Amino acid sequence: MASPTRLTGPVYVVNDNIDTDQIIPAEYLTLVPTNPDEYEKLGSYAMCGLPNALYPTRFVPADEMKTPYPIVIAGRNFGCGSSREHAPIALGAAGAQAVVAATYARIFFRNCVATGELFPFESATPLNEEFQTGDEATLDFEHETLTRSRDGRVFHLKPLGEVRPVVEAGGIFNYARQSGMIAAQA
């Protein structure tokens, strides 16, 4: 996905250790992400595994296909558990563009990059206590900062480094072709 220079919108906030079963529950893994209509459907279920008591606001409102939250803010170990690539895909299909987490589980991070569905930013300190769902924030891709609109406080993010051009290209295949690592598509 081409990275905007700035992205402003409401954030959706989750705590530590959100596993991929909560991002996309197992019953929806029957959907095959490479089929376009099933890809869209996966998006509509994104984050629906979060317990209602802890997360009374849904990431994707009932009966809608897209999320109003382009940015997800998470604590530690986001995307742990199952290796299902359906997880970053569901978030991306719902319309999320970036996650800002304190740390990631390895396979989820890799799947974000491989698919190019999401920019997986890391914050220097956990930001899930600094924001509430619905707060407006601006993600500055050039300076790699997240700014809280209500008071203008700026949080610095860790550099995405070599990950960034791969996500911008739309994933590893596109990146590998653009950079001549594999042959252009027949």
Next chain:
Amino acid sequence: MTLTETILARASGRRHVAPGENVWVQADLLLTHDVCGPGTIGVFHREFGRDAKVWDRQKIVIIPDHYIFTADSLSNRNVDILRDFVREQGLPYFYDVIDDPQGHWKFDASRGQLKRQYGGRFAGVCHTAMPEKGHVRPGEVLFGTDSHTCMAGAFGEFATGIGNTDAGFVMGTGKLLLKVPETMRFYLEGELPRGVMAKDVILHVIGAIGFDGATYRAMQWDGPGASALSIDDRMTIANMAIEAGGKNGIFAADQKTFDFVDARCRANGTKADYQPAVAEGEQKFVYDEKFDLSKLEPTVAMHPDPGNRALAKTLGHIHLDRAYIGSCTGGKTSDFLAFAEVVKGRRVAIDTFGVPATPQVVDDLHKAQLGGQSAWSVLESAGVQMTENASCAACLGGPADTFGRVNKPGLNCISATNRNFPGRMGNKESKVFLASPYTVAASALTGRITDPREFL
């Protein structure tokens, strides 16, 4: 170099690799299943073209195992997508649910959930089936589209889970770019005391390091305690490396490994030659701790994550609604025999479900005799609802009609499986407690979390 570094150096054609280096690794095998296979095939066709051929037909293993015994039409379709691809590519290692290579899979709900509904080639849960069918070999590199692929580290190989896009890349090229992980060493001493199982070892360790304590790292199991463990025990432990965030778990291959692997490769006619990895020169560990197995006690991971550790003997106040034994980590023959040892001649007090990992486990349990009765019959007589339909079943919830799925909110389930995040076994307002087959069995008898030593 550590075991993991040694294997990755060889697989990337280098004399030496160091943690943090990115290297192109040659795969020996790619494993996929019905949940991630169709998406992987979709990526493969999209990126390499509709007429593309896989990089090596002998090196792809496809095992439908997740959503098999369900009337869900998309699930049944996904098994058909695998069969179509296997036919198109001429792949030899496809463990189909049905015998007809031109057929369509459809679960017949009217025949019930308990009696077997599969053909002669069906293999059950992929990670348990891989060694049974002669697809694990010491020193090799295995990529699989499932996080529990790391279970094959029990056999001294580098095995790790990957996503569909990476798997599509491997399918076309046989290669993957990997970062060499740092290695953590877990040096095991002593012997497991009565009532304590391999599951207790891994739950204890995950509790000690935290369930993201091995993120991006290799977990290497060493020492006399590791050598003394059976192959099944090593599989239970290696399986749950991912539950600590690990990239892989690994045991050095020894004579037990060679005997097991050689027999399975011979019986199945699979590739029988391999080059075991031996750690070379100085090994650098980012973490190096000793664990005395003789000090361990029956351990439980409480809701809502596998690192939330407590001793079973302190949890008698937690009432349970159901018990479950099954999955790659907990549905092996030895797991069911341990369970049967506890419940023999007794009666479970709560709904209890048993799902063998593979058809081989089903056969073993029908044959194994415990005091003049088959193990299968011991389990059934105790009130355990046993299905012959080996699969992942309710370990990860699945479609609503999945056998043993937790479909109601508020239920507490104790399970010999590997994950207990919210909603893992079905309803997201239910709770899952992870424990050894012994502890699950004892808890099934009392209806509350129970230390199995009360019954042994």
